[in-house]
Amino acid sequence: MMTSSPVWFFQTPRRLALKAGGKAIALVYLAVPGAGGWSIRVDGRDVSRHPDLVSAQGAALALLGGPDLAHAA
Numbered sequence: 001m002m003t004s005s006p007v008w009f010f011q012t013p014r015r016l017a018l019k020a021g022g023k024a025i026a027l028v029y030l031a032v033p034g035a036g037g038w039s040i041r042v043d044g045r046d047v048s049r050h051p052d053l054v055s056a057q058g059a060a061l062a063l064l065g066g067p068d069l070a071h072a073a
Contacts, residue, residue, distance in 0.1 A: 006064055008057075018060045025060045027053070 006020040014029035026041040030049070038056035040047045040063065047063065050056035 006061060016057075018057075018064055020064055023064055025064055027056050027060055029053075 004021040006018055009017040009019065011017060014031075016027040018025045018027070028039045028041060030036055030039050037049050037051045038053055039049050040056060040060050042063070048059060050059060
C-alpha cells in the first residue's frame with residue numbers, strides 16, 4: 001500500500017531516506033573538517049547542504065512537497 005504521507009527511513013546513523021507518493025530524497029552526513037553537515041540528494045545528485053539535521057529535514061520536506069523533484073536535480 002502506497003502512502004502519500006512522508007516517511008523517514010534511517011538506513012544508517014549517517015544516511016536517511018524520505019519517501020512519499022513514489023518520490024524519494026536521501027540525506028547523507030558528510031564528515032568533512034570545516035565543511036561537514038547534511039547533504040540532500042535527489043537521484044544521486046547533491047541538491048543542497050545544511051549544517052544540522054533539523055534544517056536538512058525541513059528542506060527535504062519542502063522539496064518533497066514541491067511540484068517536481070526533477071527541477072531540483
